[in-house]
Amino acid sequence: MTTNFSAAEVRAAVPMSHAIEAVREAFADLAAGRFSQPDRLVFGTADNAVLVMSAHHTPTGAAVVKTAGVVLDRDPAIVATLVWTDALGQLTADAAAVTTLRTGAATGVATDLLADPEARKLALLGAGEQAADQVRAVAAVREITELTVYNRGAERAKRLVAALREEFPEMRIDVADTAADAVGDADVVCCVTSASDPLFELSDLPERVHVNAIGSFRPTMRELPDDLVKTASVVVVDQLGAAREEAGEIHHALKHGLRAESDIEELGTALTTRPDRVGRTVFKSVGVAAQDWAVARLLARYARTES
Template identity: 55%
Template sequence: MKAITVGERELREAVTMKEAIDAVRRGFVDLAGGEFEMPTRTALRDGQFLVMSAHHRSTASAMFKTLSVNFERKPAITGTVVWSETGRLDHLVADAGAVTALRTGAVVGVATDLLAPPDAGRLTLIGAGGQAPDQVRAVHAVRPLRQLTVVDADRSRAQALIGALEPELPGVELLTATDAVSAVRRAEIVCCATNATSPLFPESALPAQVHVNAIGAYRPTMRELPDELLASSTVVVDELDAVLEESGEIIHALEAGAITKDALTELGTALTAPTAEYGKRTVFKSVGVAVQDWAIARLLADKFLA
């Protein structure tokens, strides 16, 4: 019996964004079908330490992730993802920061593919931190981009991200901005990847038809979206129990009476619904759940433990 260790470089070489999106999509379908035992994650010190786990019944496999989060350091996320399966003696240990970035991008790819207009190609990304590159890659994988605007209070960070992504985005118009309100006015897709504690823009700043992904706020004290946007949109969430406990946007909107629990649709349900009709504005809110990590860990296990 041995442990196979997979670092960020090995993960990036082994798993494409398309593979990650497909794997996470299958994971959420299985979640909706009752295939997972998945406790709500344990959060300590207001989310600075997180513990997540998921057991996939039909494959008798399990994933356990422990990590620490500190936005004052680089990388902000450190920790380990451990994969084990009753049919295999060996187990896999992967870098939690790399897995988290990839799986967070992948779930946005799944939601964007489901909810964004088929011809959407103008993306505004708010936040140029560690999660940002995979947000762009995931959206581009399902909705080929014509234009990308990266918004960050520190324009040099936005420019650095644009420079890093440019080789992957030939023919895409690449822009930077410091003002989120003006940057979202002509967006067809918006991705929010910040640690904000108050809304990044008012609902009135958005066009009539737009899809918004919000993945940055993962604690009740954090919030990227205004109540009015949630009230006027079709809202899909990664997992109901998770967002009711951890999402500042959802908790605030419910307490304000802007939305009700009945207005929230889980991603797995939305993927398996035979006929889904969505309005002109759609929102995907994710706090991150263990099925996403399980999906990436299973891909790695199939590649490295075969």
């Protein structure tokens, strides 16, 4: 039985479509109070941080703990380890692979909930290690035919595009010169950067578009413009407490009265209330441990099935 999953073994064991369904179920359980999930511990600075996340699932008694070192100018930026424990034993996994997979899966859940069912055009802002899983997740829930990528470093964008063209040969994939060019006719936008300032202006977006923002994870970091957060028909976050403290866009909006806390919905609740898919919609995620738990549970099932 595999009890220590490498990054490649995580990928082989958990397809994106399975991760999306597992994360969807975990968010529903989170909303129902079935997880004990302490606040994330964050040490260091925005450029060089150590994160510790944990979650315990009351109905099963299974738990996960993840430690991650995030150095933004390092490649890879995230080096992490995950430990899963349940009544049958324990396993470990390369948590960088788990993190990109579960973050993509959350985007898939939110996009499936909020994006136009006929969405075909995806804009990707950022070409780091999280980027490919964002594309995989959106493509798992919508029939994406066109992808436009923008990254401040053009060479990195070109490398990502070359890899994605091999993986998605049926998809038209281009590189944009600016973020505004990338999002101009998009149906879905995924922001996966470490930006401190908004990547585009509200006027750059179509009137109907769904925007996912998963890159910024500190109060000083923002990928989205204030007026998008203020005027979006729906703003959904992974967990309100975490977003209030860690998501720069949400922290700023609440601090300056741009949006009321009561007008921000958690993803687990939104899966039940089913918000209207109208105008511009936003999903902001900083990541919660229940997502790691969901993917780790699939790894545990895989390990025991293969033994």
